[in-house]
Amino acid sequence: MDVARLTSSLVRIRSENPPGSTADLIAFIAEFLDSLGVKNRIVSCPGGRDNLVTTEADPRLLLCGHVDVVPAIPDDWTHDPYGGEVVDGYVWGRGTTDMKGGCAALLVAYQDLIESGVEPKVQFAFVCDEETGGEHGIRSLLAQDLLTPRDCLIAEPTPEMSPAVGQKGLYRVDIAFRGRPGHSSLYPLVGKSAVMAAVDLIGYLREVHAHRFPAGKDLQPLVEQSARVFSEVFGIEGGDEILTRVMFNPGKIEGGEKANIVAEQCRMELDVRVPWGCSLEGLRRGIAEHAPDATIRETDVAEPTLTPPDARIVRTISHEVERVYGRPAVPFLQWAASDAKYLRDEGFAVVEYGPGEIPTLHAVDERVSVAQLERAVDVYRGVIRDYAS
Template sequence: MGSGFEEVVEICRDLIRIDSSNYGDGSGPGERAAAEYVATKLAEVGIESTLLEPEARRTNLVARVPGRAGPALLVHGHLDVVPADRELWAVDPFAGEVIDGFLWGRGSIDMKHMVAMILTATREMQRRSVQPQRELVLAFLADEENAFTLGSRWLVNNHRDLIADCTEAISEVGGFSVQIRPDQRIYLLESERKGVAWLRLTARGTAGHGSITNPRNSIGILSAAVARIAGHQWPLRLTDVSGQMTESLAKLGAPDVSGDPEALQDSVLAPVAGMLTSSLRHVANPTVLKAGRSLNVVPGSAEAYVDGRFVPGYQEEFLEELAFLAGPDVAMDVLDLTAADQADPGASLVASMQASLAAEDPGCKVVPYTSSASTDNASFADIGIQGYGFAPLKLPPGYSFSSMFHGTDERVPVEALIFGARVLYRLLTGEEPSFTPDRPPDT
């Protein structure tokens, strides 16, 4: 492998070929092979890594790169990916093929592209003997696609000393572009994340024979509650960040994201419409149903699971409304609760992100936004680390960015990968990516 920012494509391809699927039930290959690959790439340029495993093969990696000044910056990515159904894909999801200018594969967007960009930028600064502006703590984590339990949460609870001096963090789901006019590209910077409430609904009725009328059928009671929740129209809830986003987009002539989401499907914001509209209101999606074992037996109980995402500042409102929708005959238990978290969109780090993007893409505009999902940044927010989503990608018009997350035929533009590695290098070092100091040739 040669040096330079182009190696980001090969590194990302290699990572995709390492199956690190997280099934959420303890099965799967784990993250060890991917973590060992990362450790090797860092070792090649003189950076030592610490590998930490809360369980066998569930591996986290932490490394440090000395900086010139200032508090440490946490730069992190997760190594696990959601499972992929090979039969539904046009290509093998773990082959890492480049086709028509896109690198295909599970994790190419969520989020092995950012892992590859971090490695590429770090390797290049080491080759050039350029220190980053701030001390860097690099963290490559397990279990983000489940509940952070064996990854960022475990690191915070068991090895806080490794990250305690970090004041800010950068990771996924931000820094990507949207072409809103032929002459105007914006980059959405994640400065806030919705909270997560994973819920279990339980309806208890009267068990009995399937041939006898049963007004207390647990499945019927539960189904009515699930239908109410699935069909509920949640009202608009703006925060400081999302309010700033809607105002910025309006000033730039973009469509109104606070109105009818369906109206955006044929607009310039279609590639990110689902993400943006969902960030402005609560979301509650029933995802699992469990009831019955025999066709002729009415079960005495039935369960449903709901993935709830609430707007920052409105957690209690959200849970109270869900309990009302479930109704008095359905018990609601919170299985896991991740608080919403925010970071200052006016921080100096954000100004540096804007400058790094503008240097590579003159004339672009950066717009802070609220993510509809949570990330590992939520775990680090618990100990006072302000987290931003900044995995920079200059995307072609019409590229359906939001559908790539957990989707079939996930793929990333090759040129966007190289662009992202260059922007990240600028941000971390303050140097021009074209800067080439005197050094011996690569061997």
């Protein structure tokens, strides 16, 4: 099966998260692997959250991808987000870039090598819930010891010349502020506003963001390379600041009861990205100290992670990218987070590299070019062949 057609087939099997069921899609991948004679196991979690791992002996490389996608409202799309149409040199639809195209490219590269007589020494892991933190996906597989540390390639979308070798840390919390109600005409002399407590915390985070955490001399070249990648791909200047400052987003705030009542309650969902050199524990304490009457529930916590640029997996993927594109690869550091952080924490040497139109990720008219998919297959074939030798 060619990679564009396989990507289209994966897009047409719906796997939005929420609600989170991946059972049909994982069954399709299991059937594909069965046809190649590859032993595999489906690992099920509640709500149809299915994962798949292959069980061939003595794998040297883990190939990983997530099959869940964020939801799409079709109203503004040029093509049906779940139609998987191949038009104008692109496969269109939700998940084409993030990251069903990457999953398809891994599978086709593997199929090509099997059919050419190569015996790949790899393990696959396709997981169900990267978009919501990995509780039932990669974290569950790690907890069950179904994956053991080795070099790992995740087919997450990246710029075509730039494998991702590290990620900022993550501190994601749900904060419930409590106030003391009173008549609004007497505030702030009477009452204590939960809404204003949230505002005060945001003020503190602005102060934290203003502080720069300089990268060490070992990281500085990667920071500079990454800033150039941000500029070229996204048109974002000041990319070095993205990697050296605490970035924060109070993504959801709701609270208060009525305009003439001092707010008794307020809830904030807060996402904070932590740079290298910033103490995560110190940041955690600072947030708690500036929300003394709040209940803080941590939903995802991770230190910054890095795979050394001289690691075998980084050198191998960089060599294959250069072979396919005819230009040197430029490894970079990510501003976002993925399952890579959990794997690195368990001792895996992880690099991310995959096809995709990055600006359409999670956006309307998400798509991936057929040419990118085909080049990704070529890169992956080279990586898998290297680990088979």
